[in-house]
Amino acid sequence: MKLLKLVPDDTNIKFLKFRAPFYIISLLLMAASWGLVMTKGLNYGVDFAGGQEIRATFVGEETAPIPDLRQTLTAIQGVGDPVVQRFGAPNEVSIRVKLPPEAEGDKEFADRLTRDITDALKEGHPDVRIDGVDSVSGKVSGEFREKAIYALLAAMLAIAIYIWIRFEWQFGVGALFALVHDVSLTLGMFALFQMEFSLQIIAAILAIIGYSLNDTIVVYDRIRENLKKFRKMPLPELLDLSVNETLARTVMTSLTLFVALLPLLLFGPASLFGLVAAITLGLFVGTYSSVYMAAPILIWLGVNSDSFVPQETAAEKQEKVARGET
Amino acid sequence: MLEFPRWKKLWLWGITLAVALAALPSLVSSTSIRWPEALPSPTVNLGLDLAGGSHILLEAEASQVEAQRLENMEEAMRNVMRQAEPRIRIGDVSTANGRLSFMLENSSDIDRARELLTPLMNGEGLTREWDLTVVDTSRMVLTPTSDGLDNAVTQAMDSATEVVRKRIDELGTREPTIIRQGDTRIVVQVPGLQDPDQLKELLGQTAKLEFKLVDQSALPADVEQGIAPPGSQIFPYAAGTPFEGTSLAVRRLGGIKGDNLINAQQTVDPQNNEPVVSITFDQQGGQRFAQLTTQNVNKPFAIILDGEVLSAPNINEPILGGSAQISGSFTADSANQLAISLRSGALPVDLAIVEERTVGPDLGADSIRKGMLAMGLGAIAVIALMIVTYGRFGIYSTVALTINVLMLLGIMAVMNTTLTLPGIAGFVLTIGAAVDANVLINERIREERKRGRRVIAAVENGYKEASRAIYDANITNFIAGVLLFAFGSGPVRGFAVVLIIGLFTSVFTAVIMTRMWVAGWLRSSRPTELNV
Numbered sequence: 001m002k003l004l005k006l007v008p009d010d011t012n013i014k015f016l017k018f019r020a021p022f023y024i025i026s027l028l029l030m031a032a033s034w035g036l037v038m039t040k041g042l043n044y045g046v047d048f049a050g051g052q053e054i055r056a057t058f059v060g061e062e063t064a065p066i067p068d069l070r071q072t073l074t075a076i077q078g079v080g081d082p083v084v085q086r087f088g089a090p091n092e093v094s095i096r097v098k099l100p101p102e103a104e105g106d107k108e109f110a111d112r113l114t115r116d117i118t119d120a121l122k123e124g125h126p127d128v129r130i131d132g133v134d135s136v137s138g139k140v141s142g143e144f145r146e147k148a149i150y151a152l153l154a155a156m157l158a159i160a161i162y163i164w165i166r167f168e169w170q171f172g173v174g175a176l177f178a179l180v181h182d183v184s185l186t187l188g189m190f191a192l193f194q195m196e197f198s199l200q201i202i203a204a205i206l207a208i209i210g211y212s213l214n215d216t217i218v219v220y221d222r223i224r225e226n227l228k229k230f231r232k233m234p235l236p237e238l239l240d241l242s243v244n245e246t247l248a249r250t251v252m253t254s255l256t257l258f259v260a261l262l263p264l265l266l267f268g269p270a271s272l273f274g275l276v277a278a279i280t281l282g283l284f285v286g287t288y289s290s291v292y293m294a295a296p297i298l299i300w301l302g303v304n305s306d307s308f309v310p311q312e313t314a315a316e317k318q319e320k321v322a323r324g325e326t
Numbered sequence: 327m328l329e330f331p332r333w334k335k336l337w338l339w340g341i342t343l344a345v346a347l348a349a350l351p352s353l354v355s356s357t358s359i360r361w362p363e364a365l366p367s368p369t370v371n372l373g374l375d376l377a378g379g380s381h382i383l384l385e386a387e388a389s390q391v392e393a394q395r396l397e398n399m400e401e402a403m404r405n406v407m408r409q410a411e412p413r414i415r416i417g418d419v420s421t422a423n424g425r426l427s428f429m430l431e432n433s434s435d436i437d438r439a440r441e442l443l444t445p446l447m448n449g450e451g452l453t454r455e456w457d458l459t460v461v462d463t464s465r466m467v468l469t470p471t472s473d474g475l476d477n478a479v480t481q482a483m484d485s486a487t488e489v490v491r492k493r494i495d496e497l498g499t500r501e502p503t504i505i506r507q508g509d510t511r512i513v514v515q516v517p518g519l520q521d522p523d524q525l526k527e528l529l530g531q532t533a534k535l536e537f538k539l540v541d542q543s544a545l546p547a548d549v550e551q552g553i554a555p556p557g558s559q560i561f562p563y564a565a566g567t568p569f570e571g572t573s574l575a576v577r578r579l580g581g582i583k584g585d586n587l588i589n590a591q592q593t594v595d596p597q598n599n600e601p602v603v604s605i606t607f608d609q610q611g612g613q614r615f616a617q618l619t620t621q622n623v624n625k626p627f628a629i630i631l632d633g634e635v636l637s638a639p640n641i642n643e644p645i646l647g648g649s650a651q652i653s654g655s656f657t658a659d660s661a662n663q664l665a666i667s668l669r670s671g672a673l674p675v676d677l678a679i680v681e682e683r684t685v686g687p688d689l690g691a692d693s694i695r696k697g698m699l700a701m702g703l704g705a706i707a708v709i710a711l712m713i714v715t716y717g718r719f720g721i722y723s724t725v726a727l728t729i730n731v732l733m734l735l736g737i738m739a740v741m742n743t744t745l746t747l748p749g750i751a752g753f754v755l756t757i758g759a760a761v762d763a764n765v766l767i768n769e770r771i772r773e774e775r776k777r778g779r780r781v782i783a784a785v786e787n788g789y790k791e792a793s794r795a796i797y798d799a800n801i802t803n804f805i806a807g808v809l810l811f812a813f814g815s816g817p818v819r820g821f822a823v824v825l826i827i828g829l830f831t832s833v834f835t836a837v838i839m840t841r842m843w844v845a846g847w848l849r850s851s852r853p854t855e856l857n858v
Contacts, residue, residue: 003857004714009776055689110679111526131689133522137680140383144815151813155806162802203748203821206810207755210825213806214762214799221795249762249769252715256708256765257758263703264754269693271375275751 006255007248015243016236019296026293030181033188040191043083045198046134048148050141051098052114053134055087060127063090072124073097076116078109085196088270092131094196099138110135148202152183155206159213167220170301175216178294182212182285186278195274204275208282211257215250215290222246223298227305235303239295254287330842338842341834342729348736368739373746373820374683376697378690379517383681384490384529386510390675391482392475396421399446399456399468401579403428406442414439418465426468433464443468449477479509482674487512490677492670493528512677522684524663532632532676533667535584535652537618540626540638544575564634567655574635576628582618586611590668592661595653601661603652605668612648620644629654631664697750704754708761716768717857718847722840723764730760730828730835737827746820756828759800763836766792771858781856782848789841796837800829 046053058064066084073082079097087094095117099110114133121128136144156179164172186205190197222242230238261283264276351367374381400421407414415431430439440458447456447468455474459467470478487506494502494514503515516525541558550573554560559578563569589606607615618627619641628638629652636654656664708727712720734756738745771788779787803825810822847853 003717006715057689111523115523129688130686132685133682134684135679135682137678139385140680147813147815148818151810151818154809154813158805158809159802162805163798166798199815199817200748200751202814202818203751206806206818206821206825207751210755210803210806211758213802214759217799217802218762218766218795221798225791245773246769248772249765252711252765252769253758253762256711256761257754259707259711260704260754260757263700263707264697266700267696267703268700269696269747271689271693272697272747272750275748276754279751279754 005248006251011244011247012240013244013247014240015291016240016296016299019236019292019299022292023296026181026289029188030184033184033191036188036191040194042187042191042197043194045196046096046136046141047199048141048145048197049098050136050138051096052110052117053097053132054095054114054117054121055131055133056093056095056118056121057089057129057131058091058093058125058127059129061091061125064093065125066093068124069093069095069121072120073117076113076120078113079117088273092270110137144199148199152202152205155209156180156183159209163217163220167224168303170298170303171220171224173301174294174297175213175220177297178212178216178286178289179209181289181293182208182282185285186282189281190278195277198274200272200275201278204278204282207279208286211279211282212286212289215253215287216294218246218249219243219290219295223295223303227303231305235299239298243291243295250287250290254283257283330845335842338839342733342839345736345740346729346732348740349732349734350736352735352739368736368742370735370739371742371744372690372694373744373749374515374517374690375685375747376690376694376745377517378685378687379515380522380525381681381683382514382516382522382526382529382679383507384512384514384677385680386479386483386486386512386675386677388475388479388510391479392424392470394482394674395470395475395478396424396426399426402446403443403468404579406446407439410438410442414442424470427461428466430464430466436460436464436466439466449474453477483510483512485671486673486675486677489671489673490514490529493666494525496666496670497525497528499525511680518687522682526679526682528663528666529677530679531663531667532673533584533664533670534632534672535587535668536581536630537584537615538576538578538581538628538630539618539622540628541575541577542625549573549575561628561630561633561635564631564636564654567636569635574628574638576630576635580618581627582611582614584668584672586614587668587671590665592658592665593651595651600653601656601658603656603661603665603668604649605652606649609648615648615650616644616646620646693747697747701750701753705757708757712761712764716764719764719768719771719840719844719858722843723761723768723836725843726764726835726840727757727760729839730831731757733831733835734824734828737831738824741827743823743827744820745824746817748817748821749824752821752824752828755825756832759803759829760832760836762799763792763796763832764840766796767837767840768858771856775856775858781853784856785844785848789837793837796833800833804829 064086066086070082070084073079073084073095078100080100083096085094085096086092097113097117099113114135118130121130156176159179160172160176163175183205186208189195190201219242222245223239226233226238226242233241258280261276261280264272265280268276348368352370400419403426407416414435416428417431418429420427430436443458443466447454447458449455453473454471455477457469457471459469461467483506487504490512491504494504494516499516501517503513505513507513514529541555544555544558548555549560552560552573554575557578558575560573560575562573563571584605586608587605588608591604593602593604594600595602623641623644626638626640629636631654636652639653652664709724712723714720716723734753767788770792771784774784774787775781807822807826807829811819811826814822
């Protein structure tokens with residue numbers, strides 16, 4: 001059987017030739033992402049903002065009457081400015097309502113609001129099906145926000161420290177930078193498209209971190225190996241070689257994960273869409289950042305082969321001599 | 327490196343088999359096949375977001391426990407002073423700032439008072455629950471210690487959890503999960519609950535029932551302005567009662583609490599056909615109730631539920647039988663609800679619902695069906711891709727991947743963890759990591775062959791060189807997973823659990839098991855060429 005080769009043997013693509021422009025573009029994208037997060041803000045779901053979220057399916061109808069709904073709901077006392085969005089199929093909606101600050105801690109207010117909203121839905125559309133109700137108080141949502149931030153920061157920091165110990169400090173900084181890049185761009189996308197940002201999305205960002213890290217470590221491992229092997233090679237050239245050598249693996253892994261994610265994106269449950277979309281985006285961003293963020297930074301941080309010399313074992317030296325590399 | 331002694335092979339296969347068997351009940355349960363009941367059947371719990379149901383987070387206000395405790399202390403203190411022989415006279419009692427202070431009218435009583443208070447100040451064991459100080463020779467101040475407060479809150483939460491459990495059991499719901507979380511929270515999870523409103527109303531009711539004498543000396547004008555005569559306090563009438571909107575002054579001390587109930591039933595008042603709740607006291611409660619009604623015939627007493635007056639009937643004659651009726655403009659439903667709440671006992675502290683998530687059973691089932699379909703399609707695509715790219719090695723990888731999924735399910739079932747929607751994302755990532763490990767190994771073997779190594783050396787080196795990156799990547803992800811579990815909440819934790827277990831199973835299957843198969847093949851057929 002002839003096997004498929006996605007990447008031809010002995011590629012020699014000059015990835016790092018454009019490192020400066022790519023770096024500038026990436027830094028600009030990161031800045032833009034943070035700008036978007038600051039100005040447009042993230043579309044926090046009830047997990048982080050508190051309030052009520054009601055999901056409903058209009059069983060007998062093709063599409064949900066979203067503009068009508070908005071109007072009906074605004075008339076209910078205490079609803080304020082409701083967020084009515086399509087959620088999954090065209091006849092499924094999600095309605096989000098924030099509690100007015102003065103109602104915070106009022107046990108009955110939230111209940112009454114949910115009841116008023118479901119009553120209003122059922123009034124015009126008797127066959128509407130209430131799929132779920134989420135109600136989170138301001139206090140708990142504040143805790144969720146805090147915990148999510150701590151979890152993200154702690155995970156990223158610990159990862160950087162481990163890589164610093166296993167490799168060199170420059171590698172730790174590089175990996176951390178690549179992760180910050182990936183997380184920033186994901187947040188930017190959520191701000192740009194105003195997709196609902198919930199606890200699930202935090203799980204997605206963590207998956208992105210995990211994936212991007214796998215990629216970065218594979219490239220770094222090869223760089224470390226080559227640094228020991230080719231002591232005289234200029235660093236940019238060595239990085240290019242390392243990226244090329246791992247290219248087949250990178251393409252294959254990204255592709256397999258992508259084909260696993262695609263059906264989830266297309267046919268998976270609506271409640272998983274945001275999560276899967278974020279991981280899919282992270283797949284591309286994470287692969288890119290491993291090559292264009294995590295690798296070139298090593299040049300600027302001044303990595304050289306001396307860092308790894310003490311680790312070179314006698315056996316490896318012998319091998320090199322045998323191959324005539326020294 | 328490619329040596330596998332028989333004991334090692336047996337051991338590896340044994341683990342695989344055991345864990346995969348543990349996954350079987352979970353897989354079978356989603357089909358129509360019945361799992362034999364005689365066999366143990368660990369199954370993966372589905373989170374409420376997948377199975378449908380209600381998740382409710384209740385929170386208690388710790389300050390309420392403190393206030394309640396102070397009130398109890400005041401009553402106990404007054405009792406011992408009154409019952410002392412000769413009686414110790416006190417005055418100027420205050421419970422401001424969370425402390426109980428009072429004056430002794432005769433400062434020579436101080437040693438006797440101290441002796442009487444000592445037994446009240448110590449909790450169980452050696453903890454001291456209150457500190458006593460004497461100011462200006464005759465003012466005694468009781469301050470709760472922080473140990474004492476913590477104990478009180480813990481006890482209140484323990485009994486609140488018990489009360490919540492009883493009430494949910496009364497509803498007849500299946501397999502509820504009721505867990506204390508943190509210092510002042512209780513998580514209630516009820517799978518497949520159609521209508522959470524009833525549950526919420528039941529949990530929101532403290533059901534603290536009190537019978538107190540009405541203070542007839544209070545001037546109505548003062549009461550409306552919220553001014554209570556000394557020794558009295560003011561309660562509003564409950565919504566739905568005929569006097570809604572007005573208030574009533576009652577004697578603060580000397581009433582009866584509803585703690586001594588042994589039964590409560592919803593019945594109908596034969597005189598006006600209105601739903602009422604019939605209650606039965608235990609012996610002690612019955613005696614106190616008889617005493618109160620005997621001493622106060624022809625005076626009104628108020629029936630107060632959770633700080634609101636239900637009714638204030640006149641005591642026409644002493645009630646001696648130990649049972650009574652509570653009327654208060656009930657509907658049949660609300661009377662039944664109150665009866666349930668009273669039967670299961672009062673909550674020692676109010677519980678507020680701070681988080682509620684309800685997923686309709688249709689949506690949950692739909693999510694599972696769509697999720698399974700998508701994962702199945704994804705798996706087929708991944709398997710196809712692996713086999714066309716790596717041939718024989720691709721087949722090893724996909725068998726390893728299948729065992730990996732079974733092991734992951736099996737371990738989750740045995741550890742009794744819950745699979746949630748974000749957990750599915752963890753699953754996808756685990757599969758990604760497992761595939762990645764095999765891709766790394768296979769690519770490395772290709773490379774080593776290209777460099778001219780012979781078959782066995784290429785495979786050996788492939789595993790060895792790739793393992794370094796695989797272990798580094800998995801350890802970093804493991805660190806991240808542990809931190810997520812430690813700092814995360816809810817869905818993030820569900821994700822972290824799957825991630826952590828998945829890291830172990832994917833390294834085990836993708837690195838160790840495939841190596842065993844490859845080694846076996848190399849030994850038996852001694853190929854001179856590798857198609858990889």
